[in-house]
Amino acid sequence: MSDFGDRVDLALADPILKIAVERTAGTAEAKRALAVDAFPDFEDARDRAAAIKDHVIAHLGAYLEEFEANAIAAGAQVHWARTSDEACKIVIDICKAAGARTVARSKSMLGEEIGLPHALAEAGIERVETDLAEHIIQLADERPSHIIWPAMHKTREQVSLLFKARHRSPHQEETIAAMAESARRELRTQMLGADVGISGANFLIADTGAVCTVTNEGNAELSLVPPRVHIVTAGIEKIVPSMPHAVHLLRMLARSATGAALTQYTTFYTGPRRPGDRDGPEQMHIVLVDNGRTTMREEGLAEMLRCIRCGACMNHCVVFRQIGGHAYGGTYPGPMGAVLTPVLDGLPKSRELPNACTLNGKCQEVCPVRIPLPTLLRGWREKSWREGLEPKTMRAGLGVWAWFARRPALYRLASGSALRAMRVLGRGWIRRLPLAGGWTDHRDMPAPEARSFMAQYKSGRRR
Amino acid sequence: MNAREEILSRLKPTVPGPAAIGADALLIAPERPFVDATALEEGFVAKLSLPSIAATHDRIDTLADLPAAILRYCIEQGLPPALYLPPDARLSGCDWSPFAVHEAAATEEPVVLAVARCGIAETGSLVFETAPDAPMLPNFVALHHIVLLEADRIVAHLEEATLPGPQPRAHYWVTGVSGTTDIEGTYVRGAHGPRFLHVILVRAALPRR
Numbered sequence: 121m122s123d124f125g126d127r128v129d130l131a132l133a134d135p136i137l138k139i140a141v142e143r144t145a146g147t148a149e150a151k152r153a154l155a156v157d158a159f160p161d162f163e164d165a166r167d168r169a170a171a172i173k174d175h176v177i178a179h180l181g182a183y184l185e186e187f188e189a190n191a192i193a194a195g196a197q198v199h200w201a202r203t204s205d206e207a208c209k210i211v212i213d214i215c216k217a218a219g220a221r222t223v224a225r226s227k228s229m230l231g232e233e234i235g236l237p238h239a240l241a242e243a244g245i246e247r248v249e250t251d252l253a254e255h256i257i258q259l260a261d262e263r264p265s266h267i268i269w270p271a272m273h274k275t276r277e278q279v280s281l282l283f284k285a286r287h288r289s290p291h292q293e294e295t296i297a298a299m300a301e302s303a304r305r306e307l308r309t310q311m312l313g314a315d316v317g318i319s320g321a322n323f324l325i326a327d328t329g330a331v332c333t334v335t336n337e338g339n340a341e342l343s344l345v346p347p348r349v350h351i352v353t354a355g356i357e358k359i360v361p362s363m364p365h366a367v368h369l370l371r372m373l374a375r376s377a378t379g380a381a382l383t384q385y386t387t388f389y390t391g392p393r394r395p396g397d398r399d400g401p402e403q404m405h406i407v408l409v410d411n412g413r414t415t416m417r418e419e420g421l422a423e424m425l426r427c428i429r430c431g432a433c434m435n436h437c438v439v440f441r442q443i444g445g446h447a448y449g450g451t452y453p454g455p456m457g458a459v460l461t462p463v464l465d466g467l468p469k470s471r472e473l474p475n476a477c478t479l480n481g482k483c484q485e486v487c488p489v490r491i492p493l494p495t496l497l498r499g500w501r502e503k504s505w506r507e508g509l510e511p512k513t514m515r516a517g518l519g520v521w522a523w524f525a526r527r528p529a530l531y532r533l534a535s536g537s538a539l540r541a542m543r544v545l546g547r548g549w550i551r552r553l554p555l556a557g558g559w560t561d562h563r564d565m566p567a568p569e570a571r572s573f574m575a576q577y578k579s580g581r582r583r
Numbered sequence: 584m585n586a587r588e589e590i591l592s593r594l595k596p597t598v599p600g601p602a603a604i605g606a607d608a609l610l611i612a613p614e615r616p617f618v619d620a621t622a623l624e625e626g627f628v629a630k631l632s633l634p635s636i637a638a639t640h641d642r643i644d645t646l647a648d649l650p651a652a653i654l655r656y657c658i659e660q661g662l663p664p665a666l667y668l669p670p671d672a673r674l675s676g677c678d679w680s681p682f683a684v685h686e687a688a689a690t691e692e693p694v695v696l697a698v699a700r701c702g703i704a705e706t707g708s709l710v711f712e713t714a715p716d717a718p719m720l721p722n723f724v725a726l727h728h729i730v731l732l733e734a735d736r737i738v739a740h741l742e743e744a745t746l747p748g749p750q751p752r753a754h755y756w757v758t759g760v761s762g763t764t765d766i767e768g769t770y771v772r773g774a775h776g777p778r779f780l781h782v783i784l785v786r787a788a789l790p791r792r
């Protein structure tokens with residue numbers, strides 16, 4: 121069986137994982153729903169958010185040049201990286217030139233994408249992860265399993281054991297508050313004493329040259345203000361034309377990610393310390409990272425560049441909620457990860473990710489920038505097919521069905537959601553519904569029962 | 584070709600025409616929460632009291648009343664009268680004699696005062712900018728963050744809190760206290776930054792900076 125299949129089977133067999141994922145994703149789903157209901161015209165706001173991103177992607181080169189000129193005028197140094205290796209090398213060179221022994225890192229998925237934790241370790245530079253969840257997974261020596269809650273897969277009991285083993289003065293009481301307090305004690309001095317602070321960017325503001333970060337914990341500011349050097353690594357798609365454009369996307373991001381009206385700390389950094397300032401870094405470096413993004417723009421995945429990394433698609437994904445983030449095997453999990461991982465890691469290695477999707481359309485319904493995730497996933501399936509990457513079972517036309525059928529929990533979800541999709545989308549779609557992959561290419565699908573046999577059976581038993 | 588040239592060479596515009604016109608059109612009548620422009624202060628204070636923000640507030644008439652208001656807060660919270668004061672000349676006219684005043688913030692600072700430029704009724708946010716007389720770090724090492732805000736400097740929406748033209752080194756919006764939901768999605772107050780936020784609204788305008 122494939123690596124992906126193995127990881128899924130392991131995940132499905134892990135009862136603790138399911139509880140942990142469900143606790144956080146379930147809360148996130150409920151909070152988002154409340155926030156969206158309270159917002160006037162959220163649907164129109166999504167259209168606008170998508171239009172802002174599309175506009176930027178169409179004029180990406182011009183906006184990057186404008187951003188670069190303004191950032192330099194404010195005293196920042198701007199670097200460009202084609203690949204993850206180039207980006208890491210730039211960061212390590214800056215750290216070495218600054219004589220850095222320790223860096224404080226404020227959670228950034230781009231940093232994970234380019235393998236920065238590994239590059240820092242290889243260069244012998246100590247890394248202090250300051251986001252609470254990143255701190256947890258650094259102690260556990262694991263990778264993030266969610267883009268907003270990287271330690272979503274951990275239960276409080278597991279976190280407690282980790283902190284007791286690794287913190288200098290760990291919590292006594294078995295409460296989540298006491299554990300958070302233990303991390304606060306442990307990390308405060310480490311953040312303030314770091315030589316370099318490294319962050320990502322939620323937005324790059326073209327007309328001011330500012331870099332925007334958002335955090336709920338305040339760890340970005342505590343990690344980025346005290347050190348001598350602040351390094352930003354940002355994907356080139358993070359550009360927005362101006363502050364009011366950023367404001368619209370910030371409203372969408374907070375509501376879609378956590379259900380808040382605004383993230384607690386929203387900071388715009390423009391250049392290094394000014395004359396007379398009592399704090400702030402002496403140098404600010406911004407590394408603009410491509411790593412496949414221009415290729416996505418050229419090769420039919422421009423819509424994916426709209427992504428503002430809110431995590432809503434995974435919180436609402438039936439497959440993610442069953443298997444968690446690690447099973448996906450890439451930097452980014454869930455539906456957006458299934459689209460991005462083939463770009464980043466290559467389709468031959470990740471062609472099963474687009475297959476492990478029920479195409480129920482939930483992700484697309486909640487995406488604040490209206491990315492047509494199911495369509496993009498089908499695009500990967502077709503490409504994989506064309507390029508002959510699919511194994512025999514898949515080519516025989518039963519592959520996806522067989523894949524799900526071997527995993528009963530997922531199969532029930534998949535067939536249930538397929539029925540919903542069929543009712544919503546009608547015949548034109550049924551013919552290409554890839555839950556049954558190539559199978560529907562050759563047969564007419566029978567008109568779906570209102571509920572699948574298993575769903576009827578289970579609810580009948582419950583009554 | 585170097586990395587910059589190569590990336591830019593592949594990012595030619597995919598639609599014709601200058602970007603600026605399209606960018607402005609995207610800002611016409613943005614969808615956003617309704618804010619009653621005739622009751623900005625009430626709206627702002629109501630946001631402060633939301634469980635998600637959980638800030639307390641007080642009202643004073645003039646700047647001269649500020650030390651007494653902070654002392655009141657310290658007594659209520661059972662805090663010793665020690666205070667970090669930013670090097671803001673507007674505060675130097677107050678009588679700080681009841682306090683042990685810190686001019687440099689320590690790693691852990693129990694009570695920190697800051698002066699906000701404005702407040703935002705839409706979200707209950709406080710707006711700050713860095714300057715020689717307004718360092719940033721004290722506002723994040725604080726356990727109790729006390730913020731002075733002129734009552735008539737409350738704007739309706741986030742857009743109005745932004746500054747035109749060249750930007751200060753850091754411009755930041757604080758909405759409530761430091762929090763985390765990183766362990767099982769359970770909310771905990773005071774993750775790395777302040778655990779308490781107390782806003783003091785002053786009726787009379789402050790002297791010019």
Ligand code: SF4
Binds near residue numbers: 434487488
């Ligand atoms: S694809 Fe959409 S829903 Fe998913 S993380 Fe990106 S913006 Fe959020």
